[in-house]
Amino acid sequence: MSSFESNDVDLICGYHIPVNGRATPIRMADVPEMLARTDGLLWLHFNLSSQRARHWIAGQEWLDEFVREVLLEGKDTRTRVESVDDGLLTVLSDIHYDLKYEPTDIGTLRLFVNARHLISCRRHPLKATDRLRRALDDGQQFDSTVELLADLVEYLSDTLDSVTHTLADEVDRTEDAILAERFQTGRATLGQVRRMVVHLRRHVAPQRQALGRVSHSNLPWADEDAMARMQNATGKLGDVLYDIEALQDRTKVLQDELSARMAEEQNRNLFLLSWVTVVFAPMTLISGIFGMNVAGLPGVSGHETAFWWVMALIVASGIGMWFLVKPRR
Incomplete structure (x- = not known):
């Protein structure tokens, strides 16, 4: 795991991003100075497991009180995209950095975006934010916070797409196991995949719908190019949702096939048992009579x-x- 994704820090990462310039990493001590500046963009990514980070967010009076409450709320994981004052308050779902393909491997990312600031926070290390950090370290340039958000959504879509393809490969292997009548192996694997797919769809579907509204809204601090970038990122998330729904339908069909084949095997066993009973019934009758x-x-x-x-x-x-x-x- 990268040092960026450590849980022992307050500010996981922070960047001052000049327009058409290379991003500069900043530390927690530099945050007050960077907030006072009016040039460039500022991304601050906090660790909600740190009490110091939570105290810092709670003390930022330039943020609306409702924004601070949502950023600090750890139990409400519902997808949320709302306009608050001059910015967007967003709650998205992302994949855990240490993915184990369990339903619990879907984490929550909370963001507030306005014309100059992107404030994000999480409890568990996530993949999309790590990719955005690496992109900034590699010199990628951004002209607006909407472009930052669009790239974050695109990285999220890429991560979900990778997870979906891995699950599809697992479904292929499960289908081979079922056709080879290795029912116990296929049954256990299929159940795990179905649970993961259901959880993915449950999180991605409202996320796609909410971000779709953002991509077609009129943000006064976003130009046409940034909004077009956001629409493309949202469209990519829609493609991922289509793949997830197709995979969910496929797992349902496989479940029906598995149930039918297990019932067929059970009927064969019962038929064999009936024949054994028929064969031994006369012998049992004769031995019982003469005994x-x-x-x-x-x-x-x-x-x-x-x-x-x-x-x-x-x-x-x-x-x-x-x-x-x-x-x-």
């Missing part, structure tokens, strides 16, 4: 016809049971 000791039965002791009386009782009970359980048309 009877009717001499000591009450009421028939001393009678030479006792055996035949017992046989008649067996036949009568069999006929009675036949009429009792025979299908009624």
Whole structure:
């Protein structure tokens, strides 16, 4: 894991970004000076696990009180894109940096964006913000905070697309296992993939819808090129959502196929068991009849016809049971 994604810091990363210039990394001690400046853009990415970072955000009176509450709220993970004063308040879902392909590997990224500032925070290391940091370190230039947000959404789409393709490959292997009648392996893997796909769709669908509204809105501090960039990034997220929905449909079909094949295997086993029962039934009947000791039965002791009386009782009970359980048309 990169040093950027350490949980032992307050300001995970910060950059002053001159227009058409190379971004300059800044430290926590430089933040007050950078906030006082009016030139360039400023991105501050905070670690919500740090009490110092939370205290700093809570003390920024230039941020609306509602903005500070949402940035610091750790329990509400619903997708949110709202206009607040002169900026956008956004809550997005991103993939954990240490992805293990579990439903819990989807984290929350909270952002406030205005004409000059991008304030973001998270609790768990995330992939998209790490890619944006590396892009700035590599010298990528930005003219507005909307372009920063657009690239962040694009990196998020790339990450989700990579996860979706990995899950699709896993579904391919699961399908091969099912066709090879390795049902236990296929059943366990398919269940895990379905849970992950359902969680992905649950987070990406409202995210695509909310960001779509942003890309078609009129932001006074964003030019046409920046908004076009945002529309392209949102469109890419829509393509990822389409792939996720197609993968979800495919897992449903595979689940039905798995259930049908397991039922077919169970029917074959029951059919084999029925044949074994049929084969051994005459043997059981014969051994039971000739193994009877009717001499000591009450009421028939001393009678030479006792055996035949017992046989008649067996036949009568069999006929009675036949009429009792025979299908009624």
